[in-house]
Amino acid sequence: MESFSYELESIDQAAYRIIQEAGEDKIWVFNGEMGAGKTTLIKTLSNLMNIQDPVSSPTFGIVNEYRTAIGDLIYHFDFYRLDEPMEALEIGIEEYFYSGKICWLEWAERIAQFLPDNFFLITIETESSTRRKITLQHSQNAC
Numbered sequence: 001m002e003s004f005s006y007e008l009e010s011i012d013q014a015a016y017r018i019i020q021e022a023g024e025d026k027i028w029v030f031n032g033e034m035g036a037g038k039t040t041l042i043k044t045l046s047n048l049m050n051i052q053d054p055v056s057s058p059t060f061g062i063v064n065e066y067r068t069a070i071g072d073l074i075y076h077f078d079f080y081r082l083d084e085p086m087e088a089l090e091i092g093i094e095e096y097f098y099s100g101k102i103c104w105l106e107w108a109e110r111i112a113q114f115l116p117d118n119f120f121l122i123t124i125e126t127e128s129s130t131r132r133k134i135t136l137q138h139s140q141n142a143c
Contacts, residue, residue: 003135005127014134015044021136025120027097029108032124037132038106062091073101080107088114
């Protein structure tokens with residue numbers, strides 16, 4: 001487990017550290033309170049990973065698909081508005097999770113029982129209006 005703090009103005013450096021630490025993990029779970037900056041961090045990660053598509057929270061559509069400059073796909077999920085965890089199965093999350101593509105998950109605690117056994121947990125905490133703390137952990141399903 002690794003933890004570090006950063007000022008919002010240096011979010012690019014924080015995102016780079018996250019990419020390096022993720023290694024081969026394909027399922028990235030973003031954990032944090034509403035407004036902690038999960039989507040902002042994902043937008044920064046998308047820039048560093050050369051995503052060509054506009055990046056936004058998929059709150060109403062549950063999943064957005066992004067393509068990198070070299071054609072790789074990345075899936076971005078937001079489970080905040082799910083009424084029942086079974087809704088996630090109905091959209092085929094297992095196919096996404098086992099596709100071998102990177103999946104970014106916001107509000108994954110709402111579907112914890114369906115998460116793969118191994119994932120990369122990124123916890124964001126607000127230290128002040130301009131400072132965040134990140135904790136990174138290669139986890140087994142304990143969301």
